[in-house]
Amino acid sequence: MFEAKVFQNPNMRNGPLQIVHDFRFVALNLKDEYKWLEDADPEQKLAHITWRMERLKARGYGGIVLNVGFKHYMEDEAAWQVLDKTVDLARDLGLRIWIYDEQYYPSGSAGGLTLRDHPEYEAQGLVCVTQEVSSPASPGRIASPLGHSALVYAYAVPKNQGRLMFDQQINISHLSDHGGGLCWTCPGGEWKIYCFFTRALYEGTYLCRALRAPRRNISVCNKKAVQHFLDITFDPYIKKLGSRMQSSVEAIFTDEPSLFWHTPYPADFDPDQSYSKLPTESMREKPNMAIPLYAYIPWTADLEEQFRRDHQYPLCDHLPVLFEGTPEAVTTRLDFYDTINSMFDRAYNQQFQAKLQPFDVDFSGHMIHEERFEMHPSSFGDILRNLGSMDIPGCDLLYSDPERIRYSIACKLASSAAHLYRRDHVMIEASNMSDKQQEFSLAQIKCAMAIEFAHGVDTITSYYGENLFSEEEYAQFTKYIARLHQLLAGGIHQTQALVYYPFRQLASLTTVQNPFEADDRAAKLSQSAATIVQNLMMRQIDFDYISDEKLR
Known part of the structure; x- marks a missing residue:
């Protein structure tokens, strides 16, 4: 309901939350040179933080998203003392407090600490290596590739006039040689051998090219690995903040947990350059470019x-058809992605909720590649189900062009999840990171915020820098967002249309052999789904996505 007096002076706690990872580092787009000398007096450091926080409050920000300092992440007592005082200062200023759960992204590594004493928790893939054989005189030999485990499974599939006869395949897993590979004598005729090994998922994933800290990460489907990450990350916050964890912290922001699909190296990829990215105090590792990259699926010991x-039925006996990508694999593909999705949900989402519920802290964040439907099966599974597991479903848009945001589906996915799973709020990580070379006026960025609210968002976590606008413009920016919240938040959403989220169709078409490019049919299906909603948006017909789970 519109109330003129409230609209004129909205509750500024509903203004944007500024993401401030570390007060030592110059904020995004900050033109001024703020020096943080390591040998500076603690009081000087606190004075700097106080000035920054008071400035955010004066500009109209509703809160902050913060974390313990990134240098010597989680293990620097001085950094915890700074966080302790920062939380008190934010509370005294009336700022809302969220906590970011990682040193950079993606979530799960705890800055490298999760794997430091438990390398067995690292994300793993089951790799397929194949060989064609047709003569007993030339036995099939497949060695364990560099960086891979010993043989896990092996199958020989006969061919009849070039066609693979999967119903006549032979399990030859017992023929592992002393080197961990396979040696099999062909009985005659044409055959294709499928050998399966495991390897750590670092090389050939975006982890080794991460923007800030190239490093290994955990398996998000491994319950022990995720629990270890949660304990390492949140037990110190719980201990240091005490009762403030419940009384002052609203939510936790998790960032792009993933299955770490295969992403080919760019032609100009330089591992030395990737490794040299700042900050130098991060745990990081060069990829071993000698490790061969074969097709793989995410894997855990209990999958x-x-x-x-x-x-x-056993997955192992269906691995050859699953990796081959033939029409016979549709059922297996659907079943595989269903199991992976469920394991992700139990290991990551449900354990996150269990960790935070005793403190009445909300679980929020977002996934990667929200807008690329064809990437969903191999990246994280059913996005509506994953976002619906959060108390505050979220998304990110790293650009500010209103015309581009107008047709983005990211916000609608998050708000649809909120409506389907009865969540009260929707978050967006908003920034101009990907189009920061363009000049956007305050009016254009306000327009972008309005579109995001129209698409169902009511909470802005901002990556916009601290020197993007003038002081007067910041006040206009934050008040505009607070007014949008006052007008649009808390209402009853009445959708005009339901749009089917085609996860199962995408999963049935997403082949293992080349998951990054996806099957052409999956890409076309994704584009078709995007076109439908863009046409609805052009006609200003509001809609929600709906999943198979909610249609049953």
């Missing part, structure tokens, strides 16, 4: 057992 429980 085979879980798959059998879910679908009453």
